[in-house]
Amino acid sequence: MSYSKLTHIAEKAASKSAQQLRKSDRTRKAILDGALELLWSRPFRDLTVAELMEVTGICRSAFYRYFDDLYALMETLLLSLEEDIFDVAAPWFSREGNPVDTLRESLSGLVRVCYEQGPILRAVSDASTIDDRLENVWSSFLTQFDDAVTANIEAQQAEGFIQEFSARPVAVALNRMDAYLFVHAFGRHPRQNPELVLESVTRLWVSTLYQSSPITTKNND
Amino acid sequence: MSYSKLTHIAEKAASKSAQQLRKSDRTRKAILDGALELLWSRPFRDLTVAELMEVTGICRSAFYRYFDDLYALMETLLLSLEEDIFDVAAPWFSREGNPVDTLRESLSGLVRVCYEQGPILRAVSDASTIDDRLENVWSSFLTQFDDAVTANIEAQQAEGFIQEFSARPVAVALNRMDAYLFVHAFGRHPRQNPELVLESVTRLWVSTLYQSSPITTKNND
DNA sequence: ACATATAGTGACGTCGTGTCATTTTTTCAA
DNA sequence: TTGAAAAAATGACACGACGTCACTATATGT
Incomplete structure (x- = not known):
């Protein structure tokens, strides 16, 4: 048997x-x-x-x-988005290679992922204003990014790549721009042209952090 | 009688x-x-x-x-906020005086108003994701700003104050940063320090639009 | 002061939510 | 394969917030 x-x-x-x-x-x-x-x-x-x-x-x-409810479901969706996002943002945070180049790479990946998942990103963002618990999850997601960007700015300031200024408020500003620009640009169909969005986001980050760097108006990688 | x-x-x-x-x-x-x-x-x-x-x-x-409902009430609150905001942002849009100075003035006023009305701003922003009609009102408010900033950038590009680039996507990015940074920083008690927020917002706008300008790290007006 | 217009009230129907006892389907081991 | 236990699916229920309506009370202006 x-x-x-x-x-x-x-x-x-x-x-x-x-x-x-x-x-x-x-x-x-x-x-x-x-x-x-x-x-x-x-x-x-x-x-x-x-x-x-x-x-x-x-x-x-x-x-x-x-x-538990629709917000718990949205939390699940957010967590899976988070993975993709942290993965794709890795280059700049790895602190290897040219800071400006890796920043461009990270932003490019971020734009791609947010473009692909735009409506989901927006749904999470929308839902997070309605529910206490989800708001905390969303907020801590953004804060993680704030922390990481702040640390990276400070490290690169120490190395002389970035001029001295109070890193955190700038990091927060840049992250809020990213988050809500992506939500706005990619959150509903028809989504905006990701090339244009990438170009302007890159312009802001680069000119804010690495002022002396030249900015190309076409992405020719 | x-x-x-x-x-x-x-x-x-x-x-x-x-x-x-x-x-x-x-x-x-x-x-x-x-x-x-x-x-x-x-x-x-x-x-x-x-x-x-x-x-x-x-x-x-x-x-x-x-x-009609709570969203219609929020619309009323938004409209009164709008007035204050457009008023206070006027200097830079007036296109008289030094562009960088008037930009600083406008941003300073914007931060002040949004600090004072932070929770209301946030409430409108939150509510706008839940209701169709209010979303349109909020969205057209932001778009008005996008239009105005775009026009101003283009005008100052023509005058040589700002280097050439595609104005609108940059305007949209800067505005989304402002809007959601203010909502985030001032929308709940305790509100963040408006000085720090002003400083970082100003840094981003100035370094993006007027790259060659020096940035003071303390506001000594 | 009174007739009329306007504001305020309470009861109702609706919709979406979340729970619970019950029924149906899976699962797993003899 | 079968049947008992576990797990999943169901339908009915109570709740809370919404928006409407016929009705009552109060303001308004001549």
Whole structure:
């Protein structure tokens, strides 16, 4: 009987890898996918649990088995965005290579990711003003960035790449610009031209931090 | 009888100037004042018609005689903010005097007004993500600013004060920075130090637009 | 002072939310 | 394969906030 048992287990494993994990995980993913689908074309304010679960094909109240509320769901989406964003912003923070070049690289990646995920970014940003808890998550996400940028500015000031000034308020200003410019430019269809946005964001960062550097008006990497 | 009539009229006029206009206008003002009071210390998301009218001391449903909904009320608050903001930003747009000096003056006024009205600014900004109509009003407010800044940059480029680049995307970036930095810094108590915010905002605008200008790290006007 | 216009009231219907007891489906091991 | 236990899905419910409406009370102006 160990034969049939093993076969059975093997089948289970096979079916699991085909269907992806347990039922609950598939359902959770279906809900997240449904949310992404809806938020791609409609603002967060129009999203209701009823509509979302209708798309998912499961009873509305089942939603609450997977998320506390829509804001908890948005938090999940934000966390996955965060990963992409920190990854793509890495070059400048790595503090290897030419500061201006790596800054351009980081900003370019940031624009790309935010362009691709624009409507989601906007939905999270919108939702964060309505819910206490999500607001804290969003806010601490921005603050992490503030901290990282501040530290990097201070380090490069010590090395003489950046002139002396109070780093944090400038870091905060630059980050708020990025965040809300991206939300504004890429948060709704039709999204704005990412090349133009990248160009102007780069101009601001470079002229603020590395004043003497020349600025190209076309990106010719 | 014309005597008593005149006296009566005189009394009416006196009482009107003392009590300010008709009942409806006083009530409307009371509602707006109540909203200002509540929003001074709590986020927009916690504001309900019931709570607002409780503060005002009138029946909840009377609210709808004066405003379509809370977003219409917020629109009224935004419009009064707008006036202050356009007024105070005038110097740079007037295109008289030294561009950098007038820019500093405008930014200084902007920071002052937004500091004073921080929680209201934030409430409007928060509310605008929830309501269609208010979002359009907020958005067109920002766009007006985008237009004005774009025009001013282009004019000063023509005069040689500002180097050549695509003006609008830079204007949009600078404005989004202002708007959301102010919302972030001044929108909740305790508000951040306006001096520091002014200094960093000024740094960004000046170094972006008038690269060659020296930047003072203390404001010694 | 009175007739009329206007402001204020309370009750109602609606919608979206979140919970709960119950039913259905999965899961896993004998 | 089967059946018992665990987990997931369902439908009904109560709640809170909204916006409307017929009605009452109060202002307004002649």
